[in-house]
Amino acid sequence: MSAVSDAVRITAPGNPVSRSIRDSLIVAKRNLIRMSRIPEVVIFGLIQPIMFVVLFTYVFGGSMKIDGSTSAEGYKNFLMAGIFAQTVTFATASSGAGIADDMHKGLIDRFRSLPMARGAVLTGRTLADLVQTALTLLILAVVALLVGWRVGTFHDTNAGRVLAAFGLLLLLGYAFTWIGALIGLTVRTPEAATSGGLVWLFPVTFLSGAFVDTSNMTPWLRHIAEWNPFSATVQAARVLFGNPGQSHSTAWPMEHPVWASLIYSVLIVVVFRTLAVRKYRSATA
Template sequence: MSAVSEAVRVAPPGNPVSRSFRDSMVVAKRNLIRMSRIPEMIIYGLIQPIMFVVLFTYVFGGSMQIGGSASPVDYTNFLMAGIFAQTVTFATASSGAGIADDMHKGLIDRFRSLPMARGAVLTGRTLADLVQTAVTLVVLAVVALLVGWRVGSNGDTNAGKVLAAFGLLLLLGYAFTWIGALIGMSVRTPEAATSSGLIWLFPVTFISNAFVDPGHMTPWLRHIAEWNPFSATAQACRVFFANPGRSTSHAWPMEHPVWASLIYSILIIAVFRTLAVRKYRSAST
């Protein structure tokens, strides 16, 4: 390799942390600009969660019992925490597909030739996906209000708790985008990234307390649902929203859902960010 091309790969001097943050923000800005120029990416991302809200509320709501109540209103209030959690985790598929697409087009190779922090490319992408997820949550919350969802329907809450619930949702969504980043770095095409991302997401979201009370499941399935990271966040949101769905389970994540949600999300970020960045570095050598 020539001396010129070797010099291009040399990182500029400075604090590694600040340099990594700056590079990540540049990549995040690039991805946000790209998303704004392709609005159908956001529109199509909104259609699926809105369909879930409408279908579960009006098709299944009248036949579901929550805490002994068969009221469709109670089920709607119970349901929304699960729909919110499902929406943020489904960002995994788009994150993986986006990174796989950049890999397929050779854009990642161009980034590798630049003097930038190795983890900045993936961090910037996941941060951009986090912004898109936040926009999706805002729109979905408006739709939920239109179909009858109300905070404080089963007790007292306040604006701080509601914001804390959405913060936990965004943290979970950010954690799952790192799983998508690892998948995107491990497959060859965007189609493969989307398929492999959705295959495991459906069991994770449905074997949980998102749509039904796990107490009605068979014992072995109930234990899986109670220790599911997805269930912890959904339950924590119900606590903050003061919505129906108080758990009678003695599993630690259900008794302490807020702490469980935080611990699960931080662990997922720590593990999968490490694996994704390591995969990026090994592929760039």
Template sequence: MSAVTDTVRVPPPGNPITQSVRDSLVVAKRNLIRMSRIPEMVIFGLIQPIMFVVLFSYVFGGSMNIDGTTDSAVYREFLMAGIFAQTVTFATAGAGAGIADDMHKGLIDRFRSLPMARGAVLTGRTLADLVQTALTLFVLAMVALLVGWRTHTSIGEVLGAFGLLLLLGYAFTWVGALIGLSVRTPEAATSGGLIWLFPVTFISNAFVDSSRMTPWLRHVADWNPFSATVQACRELFGNPGVSTSTAWPMQHSVWASLIYSVLIILIFRTLSVRKYRSATA
């Protein structure tokens, strides 16, 4: 009597990078489907920046001195880069609240039980938030055109400016991811994601010329990563607000914006993935 033994061959594991990308896209798709089924998430996200555009343009427009003039039309063009940048950074709160909600409901534990890359859960979530941010920027740009905002450069430079804005927004969603993993409830993540954004966005050149601030505050504003992106967008849009500051980020705003955003992504993605592993261990 002879026995025949069949050898079961286990396929070798795939390329880790390919698997991570594939898993991230799957999670991103899941979050995008969820957003499409809850349209009020997108609608409410659009209301606040539109209100900022209208209020700042028509309430403060005639009282702001930009490039030696108080013309409200000049201020509207000066303002829009700041509003765009503020809008993409405020996506931080949504990213943090979404991840905290997934943690609270146990969804992260379900993902952890699947054979998928650990960082894919967070990367997929931030990619979905990036798509929502891009949609918000598009609608906001249409509103800006209606109130008188115009660009005065080539289409390539305009697209480059929006690329810098999306990169900044993506960088800040990783800050939100870390906050979402560090708190216990979505409500705490929302509060924690917003409270520090107000000084970051207002102690900057977004709404006023930083040269009119007190010296110590001007230095803070000029070296603020948020200010670098705002200044880069003004230059790429051809909008008023040429900086007279000698600070390196203001003199090389495009490069400063790229460097700041990449550093934020590298630092906070590393911290977030490490926090995710320890939180689900």
């Protein structure tokens, strides 16, 4: 209720952009307070990526060829960018479920009664999810260091490039969160939002260069994987981390992964934010 009261108190006629920013931050604060009261969400969100790190590194690592070598250490450094990207994108499912839950409980109708920007409800929710994802990514990076992941194993890097890599990963996660928001507004129950948020993520993340070198795929499958937005961000992170990446690829996103990652993520945000806000307005009209 305090967040709702704050919204009533500070929202006043003025610049629409500044009003939208203020309203979005208020909704984000409200969601962060609620998330802080259920820390098990973060804990359970960490279990899956940690399991993937252990399984892929110690079960499959010895049989995966990276740069012609089957070294477990080489695969570990190749793998981590994919695990990071998978972690930030899988947060999409919980985001969609949260929005569907708010719709189901009528909380969205309560926000409608306030003099606030319509898009602020969704923007605030996605910003709060971004903060939670950043915390999860930080903890996962510490775990990765503990199991032997290192930056600069393939070529030199620096702190600025490493931070840029994490920035691109978070941008991709934020972009995919808007897809989850659209799903959450489209379905009728939180359970359906969770299922709908995961069913498309598995082919996107596994039909990519996240866990295997795409040069080992059949030609038609390799082309799909190399032009996958998820692959572009993973490859960009590897380049910035100084870890081994995709070999012998002439696809533009693989040759210019940083630019490809930025373009893909910004386009996804623009397209799916527009669709989600339009769906929100029609669903609550």
